[in-house]
Amino acid sequence: MSESPLPVRVRYAPSPTGALHLGGARTALFNFLFARQRRGQFLLRIEDTDRARLKPGSQEQIQEALGWLGLNWDEQPVVQSQRKEIYRGAADELIGRGAAYRCFCTPERLELMRAEQRARRQPERYDRRCATIPPEESARRAAAGEPFVVRQRMPAEGTTSLHDLVMGTVVFRNETLDDHVLLKSDGYPTYHLAFAVDDHDSRISHVIRGDGWLPSAPKHLLLIEAFQWPVPAFAHLPLVLGPDRKPLAKRHGAKDVLEYREAGYLPEAIVNWIAFLGWSPGTEDEILSMPDLIARFSIDKVQPSPAIANLERLDWLNGQYIRRLSPDELARRIASTMGEVPVERVRPVVPLVQERLRTLAEAPDMLRFFFTRPDGYRADQLLPKGKDVEATAAAIDACETALQGLTEWAHEPVETCLRELAHRIGWASRDLFMALRVAVTGRTVTPPLIESMVVLGKPEVLARLQRAKAALKPLN
RNA sequence: GGCCCGUUCGUCUAGUUGGCCUAGGACGCCGCCCUCUCAAGGCGGAAAUCAGCGGUUCGAAUCCGCUACGGGCUACCA
Numbered sequence: 001m002s003e004s005p006l007p008v009r010v011r012y013a014p015s016p017t018g019a020l021h022l023g024g025a026r027t028a029l030f031n032f033l034f035a036r037q038r039r040g041q042f043l044l045r046i047e048d049t050d051r052a053r054l055k056p057g058s059q060e061q062i063q064e065a066l067g068w069l070g071l072n073w074d075e076q077p078v079v080q081s082q083r084k085e086i087y088r089g090a091a092d093e094l095i096g097r098g099a100a101y102r103c104f105c106t107p108e109r110l111e112l113m114r115a116e117q118r119a120r121r122q123p124e125r126y127d128r129r130c131a132t133i134p135p136e137e138s139a140r141r142a143a144a145g146e147p148f149v150v151r152q153r154m155p156a157e158g159t160t161s162l163h164d165l166v167m168g169t170v171v172f173r174n175e176t177l178d179d180h181v182l183l184k185s186d187g188y189p190t191y192h193l194a195f196a197v198d199d200h201d202s203r204i205s206h207v208i209r210g211d212g213w214l215p216s217a218p219k220h221l222l223l224i225e226a227f228q229w230p231v232p233a234f235a236h237l238p239l240v241l242g243p244d245r246k247p248l249a250k251r252h253g254a255k256d257v258l259e260y261r262e263a264g265y266l267p268e269a270i271v272n273w274i275a276f277l278g279w280s281p282g283t284e285d286e287i288l289s290m291p292d293l294i295a296r297f298s299i300d301k302v303q304p305s306p307a308i309a310n311l312e313r314l315d316w317l318n319g320q321y322i323r324r325l326s327p328d329e330l331a332r333r334i335a336s337t338m339g340e341v342p343v344e345r346v347r348p349v350v351p352l353v354q355e356r357l358r359t360l361a362e363a364p365d366m367l368r369f370f371f372t373r374p375d376g377y378r379a380d381q382l383l384p385k386g387k388d389v390e391a392t393a394a395a396i397d398a399c400e401t402a403l404q405g406l407t408e409w410a411h412e413p414v415e416t417c418l419r420e421l422a423h424r425i426g427w428a429s430r431d432l433f434m435a436l437r438v439a440v441t442g443r444t445v446t447p448p449l450i451e452s453m454v455v456l457g458k459p460e461v462l463a464r465l466q467r468a469k470a471a472l473k474p475l476n
Numbered sequence: 477g478g479c480c481c482g483u484u485c486g487u488c489u490a491g492u493u494g495g496c497c498u499a500g501g502a503c504g505c506c507g508c509c510c511u512c513u514c515a516a517g518g519c520g521g522a523a524a525u526c527a528g529c530g531g532u533u534c535g536a537a538u539c540c541g542c543u544a545c546g547g548g549c550u551a552c553c554a
Contacts, residue, residue: 217480285501
């Protein structure tokens, strides 16, 4: 595990086949943290060599999600489809060196071959029929227009070992390696070729990627060696799983990163949350900001086992981050989710909900009563236990009169006034408060009543009390 | 089937040079306190014989082996 003397350069290399999901975001994050900590570069590469699976708009979506999380990349993203000729040249070079060869086998023959191997219960691997075609013949057939792919020539014996920063040393027997395809017949490279060429061209020092690549890592190592290029360090990250221990998917309610934004999560919370999926600082700290993470991240503290995403923990973390926001900032973020309501109207009300929110998405519902009067009351909510309609109407009426007489509309006088009133009419203050709460807000669960009333203002509160009284009348 | 990786409370994890671990923290859960509801906050609790078995050792969650289970890869996908 020798430290690379080269400057640190890492990359996140998604294929544009959909949105950025959590696992990808975490891979990107770990790359980003590592780069920033070592004052290196974090690059973005678009692996779009699979023309069939390409989804329009995907690249933009991925970039927006990365930006939202604050994972800003350096330099211009490398787009593989724009580098077709480079890969072709690289494949030719490999053929020239004897490290690769053209294969003219048809898909039909390959399928037949595999079927036979399956029948004989042998490993399904290319049988290397084309490996022994003389170079001149190979070149002639290619020149004649016969379709072909280029395959990597694997050593028949020996072992290839990888010193992975997360998994430790992993040894593979070369005889188990397949002569996989490097260049497809459509002229596009497969992942393996493009990976080696691009990482070399980008001078990538550390390959930090999903552990799905671990099994093909020896091929990659051999490829890099065939080119006689410097070998980067490797770190394979375990998967993020859903609650059923299956790879994270839609059905778990674990959504694409951008959908978390819709659901009212803060990017800071998402980052903190996924950072702790498979990694921990080794201390008892739980809340770490991006700068903290950059300072404390360490690849060898990454867990080699897969992590199961804990959505409840995200909710808690999100609440923590919401409480740490300044009221102004929170108001801005809430207003941005509420379209029609201007920030100035949200701001005064924010302190009342700040410690009650788990997600921004809960805010509109929680705040609604500040902006619109309750439309319709439910008797079962308005009437405290054991109090009838008449008594409740009378109590509300008494409140109205008492509040009317207040000269100062502030927390202290209002509370004193109401408690004295409760005492005077022989009501438990909790009952009075609940009746008032429903009268003023239309609901039984709200931010603190007195504060809410103060913010609403005296005329509005009195108006709502009258409406509540009116609503009680027909019930009598 | 073949190859590779993994396995500490329900979940994320601490633990990594074997003894200070009668295994610590966090989320969630339960109870109490606070209290005008709900939260937040405070306090306390239940919760892992460290996957199992066999070694090495005075001593193992920590080292070795085997087994079981889970996962990944096994495409002209990434």
